[in-house]
Amino acid sequence: MKKDDPDCPVRKQVVPSMKEKENKFGMPNYLIWKENRATDEVRPDSIARQYIDRIAFTVTDVCANYCRHCFRKEVVVDRDLKLRMDVEEGLQWITEHEEIRDVLITGGDPFILSDDKIDYLIRKLREIPHIQMIRFGTRTPIVLPHRITPGLKKVLSGYHKVPIWINTQCNHANEITEHTAKAVYDLLSCGVNVGNQAVLLKGINDDTESFKALHQKLLTVRIRPYYVFYCEPAPGIDHFRTTVEKGAELIRDAIRGHTTGLAQPMYVIATNIGKIPLMPDYYIVDKNEKEYTLKNYQGKTTLWPNMPE
Numbered sequence: 001m002k003k004d005d006p007d008c009p010v011r012k013q014v015v016p017s018m019k020e021k022e023n024k025f026g027m028p029n030y031l032i033w034k035e036n037r038a039t040d041e042v043r044p045d046s047i048a049r050q051y052i053d054r055i056a057f058t059v060t061d062v063c064a065n066y067c068r069h070c071f072r073k074e075v076v077v078d079r080d081l082k083l084r085m086d087v088e089e090g091l092q093w094i095t096e097h098e099e100i101r102d103v104l105i106t107g108g109d110p111f112i113l114s115d116d117k118i119d120y121l122i123r124k125l126r127e128i129p130h131i132q133m134i135r136f137g138t139r140t141p142i143v144l145p146h147r148i149t150p151g152l153k154k155v156l157s158g159y160h161k162v163p164i165w166i167n168t169q170c171n172h173a174n175e176i177t178e179h180t181a182k183a184v185y186d187l188l189s190c191g192v193n194v195g196n197q198a199v200l201l202k203g204i205n206d207d208t209e210s211f212k213a214l215h216q217k218l219l220t221v222r223i224r225p226y227y228v229f230y231c232e233p234a235p236g237i238d239h240f241r242t243t244v245e246k247g248a249e250l251i252r253d254a255i256r257g258h259t260t261g262l263a264q265p266m267y268v269i270a271t272n273i274g275k276i277p278l279m280p281d282y283y284i285v286d287k288n289e290k291e292y293t294l295k296n297y298q299g300k301t302t303l304w305p306n307m308p309e
């Protein structure tokens with residue numbers, strides 16, 4: 001971060017602010033609601049479920065850095081909400097639920113665990129016959145790229161039937177350094193894909209220039225944009241939130257057509273019933289039995305023949 005600039009987009013993500021004490025629009029007990037922790041299905045604390053075929057498996061409450069905008073703040077930053085992150089209990093639950101094919105290991109930041117613990121988790125999950133893929137959500141390629149050590153590479157590498165996918169979190173182009181580029185290259189050379197899940201943050205990446213630069217720069221270090229999340233209504237992060245439409249507008253005004261489709265994330269609202277995409281809907285200007293009128297990123301229109309069913 002820039003030492004002397006209070007508006008530095010990296011600094012604002014990590015240096016606490018008195019604004020965090022205000023909470024006009026945030027929801028109390030946000031995580032309990034968001035992660036369906038108060039429903040009838042009996043699940044260990046370490047498992048958050050919104051979907052039939054996949055779950056989020058929380059294995060630690062420690063992170064490489066503590067993001068001020070974190071929606072899991074109650075667990076990892078403020079620590080008011082105590083969850084029992086018992087890995088064995090979680091593995092047991094996953095073993096018993098044959099409908100689960102995809103386990104997203106999250107936290108906290110799972111790459112804070114030792115190589116041995118990560119190795120153990122991966123081995124145990126690969127032993128479960130219904131698990132078809134393993135995912136990690138980790139900010140380390142961005143905030144602690146030195147964590148991608150030769151030891152960790154050994155744990156992650158090798159051809160396996162059950163692949164490993166990683167999503168990291170990068171919210172501004174200034175966060176991407178040579179160290180990140182090298183860490184991502186190392187992960188890719190282990191056969192591990194690296195995607196990005198950005199959070200839309202007011203005053204940090206909610207202008208067209210920063211938003212486009214972020215997504216273009218991710219591709220220069222081989223990270224594929226996956227999601228942009230609307231900043232969630234957790235307590236104490238009102239000052240980071242934009243209007244809900246903002247992300248769709250930014251995709252319309254900065255990404256789609258303005259740069260390669262590879263740089264295009266999906267803008268989603270992560271709700272208690274799953275992630276809900278919000279698309280900019282300017283493309284179809286008109287439609288009749290004969291044809292569509294389609295609009296491009298420059299506002300130009302064209303006609304496209306319709307097809308009867």
Ligand SMILES: *Cc1c(COP(=O)(O)O)cnc(C)c1O
Nearest residue numbers: 048049050051054055056104275
């Ligand atoms: C985000 C999330 C997932 C994974 O969603 P994808 O759209 O498959 O990336 C799974 N479970 C929970 C609880 C989640 O919040």
Ligand code: SF4
Nearest residue numbers: 063066067070108139
């Ligand atoms: S790395 Fe993720 S879990 Fe940890 S503080 Fe940041 S947003 Fe929250």
